[in-house]
Amino acid sequence: MQSPIEDYALLSDLHTGALVSRGGSIDWLCFPRFDSPSVFAAMLGTEDHGRWLVAPSGSAEVVGRSYIDSTFVLQTHWRTDSGEVLVTDFMPTGDRRASIVRRIQGIRGTVVMGQELEIRFGYGTILPWVSQETDDDGQMLLAIAGPDALMLRSPRLTAAGHSHVGAFTVNAGQAVDLELVWYPSHRPSPSALHIEEALDETITYWKSWAASYDDGARHGPAVLRSLLVLRALTHEDTGGIVAAPTTSLPEEFGGTRNWDYRFCWLRDAALTLEAMMTHGFQEEALEWRNWLLRAVAGDPEDLQIMYGVAGERNLPEKVLDHLPGYAGSTPVRIGNGAVTQYQADVVGEVMVALEKLRCHGEQEDHFSWPLQKSLLTFAENHLNDRDHGIWEMRGEKMHFTHSRVMMWAAFDCGVRAVRDHGLNGPAAHWEALRDGLRAEILERGFNAERNSFTQTYGDTEMDASLLQLPQVGFVDYDDPRMLGTVAALEKDLLNSDGLLARYRTEAVADGLTPGEHPFLACSFWLVEQYAHSGRDDEAAALMDQLVGYSNELGLLSEEYDAGRSRMAGNFPQAFSHLALVRAADALQEAHTRASLPVTA
Structure with a gap:
């Protein structure tokens, strides 16, 4: 079901923008430019047209949602019966890297996070070829179709029809980082991003611009x-x-x-x-x-x-x-x-x-x-x-x-x-x-x-x-x-x-x-x-x-x-x-x- 327009947040890397729903689903994203064909188009259809959902499994509520100061770094505070987590979503700026980072930090107790990924290039029309690999930095899911490729670094997902799903547990004081990065399919897949450094640089950019x-x-x-x-x-x-x-x-x-x-x-x-x-x-x-x-x-x-x-x-x-x-x-x-x-x-x-x-x-x-x-x-x-x-x-x-x-x-x-x-x-x-x-x-x-x-x-x-x-x-x-x-x-x-x-x-x-x-x-x-x-x-x-x-x-x-x-x-x-x-x-x-x- 589509979310109300007002329930969406904007992420931007000054090249393109993503819309993230209050429920934790990225329902609109064009890579690598604003006017490129979408890879997620659920906002204009259903999840079958592409989306990336990261949210607690089962019953949960959003306690609060805001940008960090004068930035486009979004933080969503989730509460479940078993604990609380803070999800930080952002698009790194300044490095020409077309990616979205989702950091999940445990605040209290233990929370099981669910993940659902449907990649559809070409405004929801193109199913990519998907494979999973590992390197020195961990687990990777690779999706390729024509000139476009996406790589997700996250806990392992399992194929479920034409989507990929998975779950992982976050304890208080623990952080789990996910990154989805676009790159031209004829090039090697990008190396792992230094998340902490990218987050600091992105916050610094926006705050400096607004200063x-x-x-x-x-x-x-x-x-x-x-x-x-x-x-x-x-x-x-x-x-x-x-x-x-x-x-x-x-x-x-x-x-x-x-x-x-x-x-x-x-x-x-x-x-x-x-x-x-x-x-x-x-x-x-x-x-x-x-x-x-x-x-x-x-x-x-x-x-x-x-x-x-x-x-x-x-x-x-x-x-x-x-x-x-x-x-x-x-x-x-x-x-x-x-x-x-x-x-x-x-x-x-x-x-x-x-x-x-x-x-x-x-x-x-x-x-x-x-x-x-x-x-x-x-x-x-x-x-x-x-x-x-x-x-x-x-x-x-x-x-x-x-x-x-x-x-x-x-x-x-x-x-x-x-x-x-x-x-x-x-x-x-x-x-x-x-x-x-x-x-x-x-x-x-x-x-x-x-x-x-x-x-x-x-x-x-x-x-x-x-x-x-x-x-x-x-x-x-x-x-x-x-x-x-x-x-x-x-x-x-x-x-x-x-x-x-x-x-x-x-x-x-x-x-x-x-x-x-x-x-x-x-x-x-x-x-x-x-x-x-x-x-x-x-x-x-x-x-x-x-x-x-x-x-x-x-x-x-x-x-x-x-x-x-x-x-x-x-x-x-x-x-x-x-x-x-x-x-x-x-x-x-x-x-x-x-x-x-x-x-x-």
Whole structure:
């Protein structure tokens, strides 16, 4: 039986991520990269599609579960009638070793631990050839299929059908270490890992990375964990930031809105860069800029909205019919067909992020500014084109107001790059394009009767992305037109639980079956809007509510089903966490303003 999404913990080695259930089962893992085919896919099916369970045999309860400080080293405290154990799960960092370590330490009495291993390469389709051997370091189970190999060092397992099972006893004061390591099948199996050293190095890495964050604000712990999640979803070598480590976790249980998020969206990554920069993580921001330069290099007309972890462009969408999906939600997809969409806002998102990087003192190099000029040329060449919008609608292309505003923002950043930062470029020409867009948006994207901006030109439907208009400076947060837009959003999109939908799926022809749960980032944007427009109490109350939707490890999914108190969508979701950071920053700014003395 699949666990609720909120019952999972994330492990990360900055190359890929594993999801571990509260019950001790690793139900999702792709080796060696985030976007590699899975070796464990039980989260999208059953244990027959691959998993690794380590838990006490018989009756047991989880006393507590937490990360060690600011790390992704997970500790689960188990209690049975005969004793207690502490299970420490982690993925070693810094050694390029694709592995998971599970250390079981006896705390009290004696506990019999059970182990079940089902290895299924290729998203649950490929049964490996399995053998067991011994060397000077102990027992090994080897699994090989095609280019992939896995080696497990653990107490001996026994074949049971197409799985391997076993049990071992842990006494108080004793420790048993298990390691599962991936390697290319044409290479020799790796030597045994020095577990204690790897654990110390992994803890040191994460704590050192987080040490520069020092914020005693009310939501400081949630912000720190969110920044850590954003780092955990960043590939250490390439600098690419994936939107989530999972695919096809449903936006509505039993529905069809199931997408592969294991890729690098320019929009999401640009917003992540902003969140990182705000809190002093300049090195990560530069890593992403370098990734961007490599990914989009070439003809600007070939610009995509997303790329692979290393900048790959070919991400064809495919349905995996053999997987029944999470909670029966099909189809299960790999790849993402939205890669071919034109989304007019993307250039603006990237330009805004790089403008903020300049404002933080980073200098452009011989490549980065010419690239940005070519992006503005691309935007100009498509100035009047309709697009699919920020939400990747699979219906007819439209002139989305948010997209047009982000094009305005792109040219605005170009103008300021020349006039404020001394870079070269046709500032007067960009200014004319920018001002023309502004006039057009105010005429066609604003409904005077509702006193509100609208989702698309000439329509009355609302869209939560309109909350980004003041974020990029198109209007002030307290501009009457923006306040009218917020009132319309609250009327049309705010549900009975106080959460904001992206748009009305039942009223908008987006090419999909209507129905989804509220996208958490939208409600965090509403917190930001409230905080910047004098609605401080409402902002604080909504922020507390949203942070309360995190699991006990501080992780957030893409969406939330408040009626059933359940997470929905891919997990953990970078967009939710970066929006949390922005909302917390806005609340802190509001608190600071309220604390300043009034001057004559």
